[in-house]
Structure formats: structure tokens, C-alpha cells
Amino acid sequence: MEWSVHIRSAQDLDGDLTAERFATLESSARLGPVVTALARRIARLTPSARFTRCAFGTEFCENLLPPPAALAAVRAAARNRTLAFTFLTPYAGTAGIGKLRELFPLLHEGDEVVFSDWGVLNVLRREFPRLRPVQGRLLNKSLRDPRVMGLYASAPDPGGALAGNTLAALQRSNLDNESYTRLLARLGVAAVEMDNLPQGMDLSFADRGLAVTVYLPFGFISTSRSCMAAGLHYRKPDKFGPGAPCRHECQTHLLEYTYTNSPFPNRDQKFYLKGNTYFYAHSEPMLDALFEHAAGGRVSRLVFQPRLPMVES
Amino acid sequence: MKILAPIRAYDELEMLAASGAEELYCGVVPQEWISRYGGAAWLNRRSPKGGSLETYSELRQLVDAAHARTLPVFITLNAPYYSAEQMPLVVDLAHRLSDEIGVDALIVTDLNLLVRLNEEKLAAALHVSSVAATLNSEAVRFLLNFGPRRIVLPRSLTLAEIESIVNDVRGQVEIEVFLLNDGCAFEEGFCATTHHHSVGAFCTSLSEMRAEFEWNGPVFRSRRENWLRRNLADYREWVWYLNGNGCSSTPKGLPYGPCGLCAIPDFQRIGIDSLKIVGREAPALKKLASVKMARDIVDRARAGVPKLHVIERAIALRETPEHCRSGYMCYYKVDGAR
Structure with missing residues (x-):
């Protein structure tokens, strides 16, 4: 199994390539303990693990696409550290597609590009066949609502009966269909990325040869083209409109929610908003399940994210 | 440019048709699905207990009566995905809807289902749901490989983005907003x-x-926190507007909620094919009022009424100009001068 690390800049690759060192990159008092605990766990469970790849970019916001110089610098740093390279790309409007067309030429032959938008895949296949497209986790449509999905695993179907069928459906996605994995193969997509699901994951589709990457310790809940943080610099009537200019206001703060209105026993659960996207942190049982999947061979790569994946380059 | 109205029961047909609906869409959840799946495994993004017709016989009655009025009927099969176990049930349902009941189109989200149904060569057309998040013309071109007649664009696109997409794919596919x-x-x-x-x-x-x-940063002053708190309060107010002004209505019973009436002249200029009214599960009165408002504005746009007059009429129809002025009730930011 391969280990990858999600980085913000070339400077992140200065120093030891260890989870414990990467964990120090997160300065948030709220997120830091989550990241540090995971780093210790990685060091304890897989002491021989080596980071052989880095991921750069974001799947969640086209306004955080890096400037060409930043991408070139990170790509050069990865080469210097002999790390394989994955470029993460977001869902995108017309403007975002245009920016990506300027960035893709900076990538090297065989680099991976994670796509979160069918339009990006279309551009990659037609104009940049030397790059390797990977289906991103946003295109994996499994529900992962942390308010309730974790309860399905322990007390399936809180609404009533029908437990088994519903839980099985929720642990899967369209990747469950051989017709879909065949389609991905025809499209030149040999790998998919996923989040670790609160309700558990059925990864049996991986037995058909599709490589599976999973991110930890954060999963995405929901994302939007209407950004709360971007509203900070607008008159009230102009706030939260899609397409509004962005000053990367999201980089200045984090918003932590506590599920105080839960009808279930998970009232202390935390959700995190960074910019336009909400995230959950993996629980200990979720990490246990993920490492079991990895040990069983159905996860071929884990990506350690020392920060929420909403970073300005 | 047609007005697409939601419908949940045969009994709603006459009023919607008489009020100006030109296309209809609905859901149907067969008993096989209900008896197999509960909880959050929804067939068409609505709870089986709320937003769908309940029997094939009622659906057939609805389709026949709608066709007699030359209104096409579209059916939602728009779950984000279907598992391998669910897929045969959904494909069988699609065949039944298309070949036996004669619905005009199936609205799908899952790329796997789109490809599968395209291979099935159904009589019904295929529409790609807004849930597929088709945000750019490259995505439209990608989807065109799999045979859709129509793409429903997400409501998060700006008018400029919509126009750019339509210009790029004009004549290749219908666009609904x-x-x-x-x-x-x-x-x-x-x-x-x-x-x-x-x-x-x-x-x-x-x-x-x-x-x-x-x-x-190093110092989090109370002034800065107040700035963030005010923005959070504004955001929560915006969400309240998105949620139909807290699911409320005017004293006359007209529905609140996000609105694109002022953008209709732009949609006509851009060449949009269909205007979608949301709310399969809504009360009949809300559907009726929505169709009437849409028809009023569409008729004026078709008649060539100047854009600013159309906008004034739209604001008057909503009856609460203070909500229109908030800026939070609009799907689209409209430039009245253009």
C-alpha cells in the first residue's frame, strides 16, 4: 500500500517526510489534536510506512486553484524528493476550466490528475492524454452525512425496519456496478478516490482491479459555490452569490460546529467549515475500519491530510 | 421556452394545465422499492411518503390525460447513484415507464444509469438532472456521448455562465434552468x-x-469576532430565504422561496428551452400559484414587454418587495439595464 501526503506548498516538503513532522503543519488548536493523534497512530501501526507520493491542489474550490508558479515549484520539489505527484482539481465553472487548461501543461508525463467534474475529465482526455485521470471523491456519491450515517452502522435504519438492504446500499455507490467500472476503464480511469464513510464502506468493487485511494483524517460533507467566508467583504444584499469575486477570506479562520441539536446521542459531534466546504473528522472506529480495509488489500493508497484540504498555495 | 411544473397526483393536472404549465415532471416509487428499502435509500431524492405518485395506474391516468392536452410528462430517477442490487429494479422501472406507460423522458443523475438507459434504446428521452452538477460546457460535451436530449443546469450558475454554456452547445441539447x-x-x-x-x-x-x-492569526479581537458573527448571521438569514422564507407564504397564500422571475427576459434572449418550477412534494396551492406567476411573466417576455417592466411586474407579483430587495430570494443576479 502506498502513502501520500497532501501538501500546500513546496516548503512542506522541506524536512523529514514523516507523518509526525507533517502533523506539525496544522496550527489550528481545534484540528491539531485530530491530526497529531492520527500521525502517532500511523507511526505506531505502520512504522515502516514511507511517503512516496504527494498530492497538491483542492477538489473543493476553483478560487483556490494555485498560480502556475506555485504548481511548478511544488512539482519541482516533488521531483527533488523523488515523490510521485497527484494534482487535485475542483468542480469548475467556465472560468475554472480555463484556469486548469493553463495549469495542466506544467504537469509531467504520467502525473495523476484527480477530477471532480466531468468537464475536467473531458479536457484531460482530449487535450492532455499524457496525464492519468483519477475519479475524485466528489464523484463518489455515497451519502456520508455524519449526523446520522454512523448510526446506521450501529443501529441500522433509525426510521424503522429494512435494516440490511438499506445499510448495504448506503455502504456502496455506483462503483458497485460492473457496468460503471467498465465505463471508467473505457474512459481511461484506472483509479478512484473516496472518503472513509461513517456507515462503513463496501469496497468489494476493488476486486475488479480498480485502485482505491482514501483520505484521512477528514471527509467532506457538503460543498457549495456560495461561500460564507467570501461574504465577509460584501454589502449584505450582495453576499453569498455564486461567481462573486473571492479574496481567499477562508484562509483567515475556521468555523467549528457542535451538533447541539442532534436527536441522537451524538450531541458532541463536531463539523468544520472552511470556506465553502464542510468536513467531518474520522472517529476512532472509522479509522480502525479503514486500516482494516488497507490491511485487507482493497485500499491501495492512503492520503494523509495534515490540514483541511482548503489551503491557499 | 416552456414552463415545467411539478405534479404529484392526477388531481393536480387540470389546474396546472389551465394555469399555464407546458411540461410536467413527477416521481413514482413502486411498491417493490418501498418493500425493499427504507431510511435514507431514496429512489428519486424524495421520501417515498411525500413527493411521488403511489401507483402505476394513477401515473398512466396522468400521462394519458396530459398527452391529451399535448403536455409531456417526465419522471425522476435522479438518485445520486444506484447500487448493483438496485440497478436491475431501476432499469426495469425505466422500461415500464417508457414502453408501457409512455412517459416522455426520464430525469437521471447517475452517469452509470444514463449510460445503461442510453444502451437500452428506450422510447423515452433522457434528461440529465441538476444533481449531476453540469457546471460548464465541457461537462455538457462529455455527457452528450451518452445520449441525453436535455441537461438541467444547477441553480448555482450565474446568468453569464448559463449563457456561455448555451452558446457553446447550442442546437446539440436542450437546456433547462x-x-x-x-x-x-x-x-x-x-x-x-x-x-x-x-x-x-x-x-x-x-x-x-x-x-x-x-x-x-495571533490576536482574535472581539471586533474581528463580531465581524465574523455578523456574517454568520447574514448567512443564516440567506439560508432562511433559501428554505422558502422559513416555509412561509404571503397573506394571500402565495409561496415564498427562491425566484428567477426577473431573469426570464434573459432566459428568452439566451435561448433556454425550459424553466423548472421546483416542488413535487409541495401543496397543490403552491404549485398553482407558482405556475400562474411563471406564466404571467413568460407571457410578457414573449410579447416583447421591455425588461425593466417585466422585472417590475415580477416584483409586484411576489407581493413583498422588501424580500426582493434583500437580494437573498434571487436565484440569479439580473442586470436590468442589459
Whole structure:
């Protein structure tokens, strides 16, 4: 199994390539303990693990696409550290597609590009066949609502009966269909990325040869083209409109929610908003399940994210 | 440019047709699905208990009567995905809807289902749901490989983005946009939450949670925190508007909720094919009022009434100019001078 690390800049690759060192990159008092605990766990469970790849970019916001110089610098740093390279790309409007067309030429032959938008895949296949497209986790449509999905695993179907069928459906996605994995193969997509699901994951589709990457310790809940943080610099009537200019206001703060209105026993659960996207942190049982999947061979790569994946380059 | 109205029961047909609906869409959840799946495994993004017709016989009655009025009927099969176990049931349902009942189109989200149904060569056309998050013309071109007649664009696109997409793919596919009613704080196709009744919508649920800011810099002054808190309060107000002004209505019973009436002259100029009114599960009165408002404005745009006059009429129809002025009830930012 391969280990990858999600980085913000070339400077992140200065120093030891260890989870414990990467964990120090997160300065948030709220997120830091989550990241540090995971780093210790990685060091304890897989002491021989080596980071052989880095991921750069974001799947969640086209306004955080890096400037060409930043991408070139990170790509050069990865080469210097002999790390394989994955470029993460977001869902995108017309403007975002245009920016990506300027960035893709900076990538090297065989680099991976994670796509979160069918339009990006279309551009990659037609104009940049030397790059390797990977289906991103946003295109994996499994529900992962942390308010309730974790309860399905322990007390399936809180609404009533029908437990088994519903839980099985929720642990899967369209990747469950051989017709879909065949389609991905025809499209030149040999790998998919996923989040670790609160309700558990059925990864049996991986037995058909599709490589599976999973991110930890954060999963995405929901994302939007209407950004709360971007509203900070607008008159009230102009706030939260899609397409509004962005000053990367999201980089200045984090918003932590506590599920105080839960009808279930998970009232202390935390959700995190960074910019336009909400995230959950993996629980200990979720990490246990993920490492079991990895040990069983159905996860071929884990990506350690020392920060929420909403970073300005 | 047609007005596409939601419908949940045969009994709603006559009033919607008489009020100006030109296309209809609905859901149907067969008993086989209900007896197999509960909880959050929804067939068509609505709870089986709320937003869909309940029997094939009622659907056939609806389709026959709609066709007699030359109104096409589209059916939602727009779950974000179907598992391998679910897929045969869904494909069989598609055949039945298309070949036996004669619906005119199936609205799908899942790329796997789109490809499968395209291979099945159904009589019904295929529409790609807004939940597929088709945000750019390259995505439209990609989807065109799999045979859709229509793409429904997400409500998060700006008028300029919509125009750019239409110009890029004009004549290759029909384009549908949102016109009235429900909003979504998130990009619908990239929201991995459930609206299950046990927890409600995530966006509105957040407004009731404790929220604490963490500042990245060294000093988090109270003035700065107040600035963030004010913005959070504005955001929660925006979500309230998206949620149909807290699911309320005017004293005359007209529905609140996100609105694109002022954009209709632009949609006509751009060449949009269909204007979608949201709310399969809504009360009949809300559907009726929505169709009437849409028809009023569409008729004026078709008659060539100047744009500013159309906008004034739209604001008057909503009856609450203060809500229009808030800026939070609009799907689209309209430039009245253009």
C-alpha cells in the first residue's frame, strides 16, 4: 500500500517526510489534536510506512486553484524528493476550466490528475492524454452525512425496519456496478478516490482491479459555490452569490460546529467549515475500519491530510 | 421556452394545465422499492411518503390525460447513484415507464444509469438532472456521448455562465434552468447529506448548532469576532430565504422561496428551452400559484414587454418587495439595464 501526503506548498516538503513532522503543519488548536493523534497512530501501526507520493491542489474550490508558479515549484520539489505527484482539481465553472487548461501543461508525463467534474475529465482526455485521470471523491456519491450515517452502522435504519438492504446500499455507490467500472476503464480511469464513510464502506468493487485511494483524517460533507467566508467583504444584499469575486477570506479562520441539536446521542459531534466546504473528522472506529480495509488489500493508497484540504498555495 | 411544473397526483393536472404549465415532471416509487428499502435509500431524492405518485395506474391516468392536452410528462430517477442490487429494479422501472406507460423522458443523475438507459434504446428521452452538477460546457460535451436530449443546469450558475454554456452547445441539447421555489445552500450534486426526517436538511440544521470561530492569526479581537458573527448571521438569514422564507407564504397564500422571475427576459434572449418550477412534494396551492406567476411573466417576455417592466411586474407579483430587495430570494443576479 502506498502513502501520500497532501501538501500546500513546496516548503512542506522541506524536512523529514514523516507523518509526525507533517502533523506539525496544522496550527489550528481545534484540528491539531485530530491530526497529531492520527500521525502517532500511523507511526505506531505502520512504522515502516514511507511517503512516496504527494498530492497538491483542492477538489473543493476553483478560487483556490494555485498560480502556475506555485504548481511548478511544488512539482519541482516533488521531483527533488523523488515523490510521485497527484494534482487535485475542483468542480469548475467556465472560468475554472480555463484556469486548469493553463495549469495542466506544467504537469509531467504520467502525473495523476484527480477530477471532480466531468468537464475536467473531458479536457484531460482530449487535450492532455499524457496525464492519468483519477475519479475524485466528489464523484463518489455515497451519502456520508455524519449526523446520522454512523448510526446506521450501529443501529441500522433509525426510521424503522429494512435494516440490511438499506445499510448495504448506503455502504456502496455506483462503483458497485460492473457496468460503471467498465465505463471508467473505457474512459481511461484506472483509479478512484473516496472518503472513509461513517456507515462503513463496501469496497468489494476493488476486486475488479480498480485502485482505491482514501483520505484521512477528514471527509467532506457538503460543498457549495456560495461561500460564507467570501461574504465577509460584501454589502449584505450582495453576499453569498455564486461567481462573486473571492479574496481567499477562508484562509483567515475556521468555523467549528457542535451538533447541539442532534436527536441522537451524538450531541458532541463536531463539523468544520472552511470556506465553502464542510468536513467531518474520522472517529476512532472509522479509522480502525479503514486500516482494516488497507490491511485487507482493497485500499491501495492512503492520503494523509495534515490540514483541511482548503489551503491557499 | 416552456414552463415545467411539478405534479404529484392526477388531481393536480387540470389546474396546472389551465394555469399555464407546458411540461410536467413527477416521481413514482413502486411498491417493490418501498418493500425493499427504507431510511435514507431514496429512489428519486424524495421520501417515498411525500413527493411521488403511489401507483402505476394513477401515473398512466396522468400521462394519458396530459398527452391529451399535448403536455409531456417526465419522471425522476435522479438518485445520486444506484447500487448493483438496485440497478436491475431501476432499469426495469425505466422500461415500464417508457414502453408501457409512455412517459416522455426520464430525469437521471447517475452517469452509470444514463449510460445503461442510453444502451437500452428506450422510447423515452433522457434528461440529465441538476444533481449531476453540469457546471460548464465541457461537462455538457462529455455527457452528450451518452445520449441525453436535455441537461438541467444547477441553480448555482450565474446568468453569464448559463449563457456561455448555451452558446457553446447550442442546437446539440436542450437546456433547462431553475425558475421558482426551493433553494439549496450547497452544490446539490456535491452534497453528501440526507434530508431524512430524523435530522432534516443539513443547511437548516446548521443554523441551530453552536458555532465557534477560530482565527488563524495571533490576536482574535472581539471586533474581528463580531465581524465574523455578523456574517454568520447574514448567512443564516440567506439560508432562511433559501428554505422558502422559513416555509412561509404571503397573506394571500402565495409561496415564498427562491425566484428567477426577473431573469426570464434573459432566459428568452439566451435561448433556454425550459424553466423548472421546483416542488413535487409541495401543496397543490403552491404549485398553482407558482405556475400562474411563471406564466404571467413568460407571457410578457414573449410579447416583447421591455425588461425593466417585466422585472417590475415580477416584483409586484411576489407581493413583498422588501424580500426582493434583500437580494437573498434571487436565484440569479439580473442586470436590468442589459
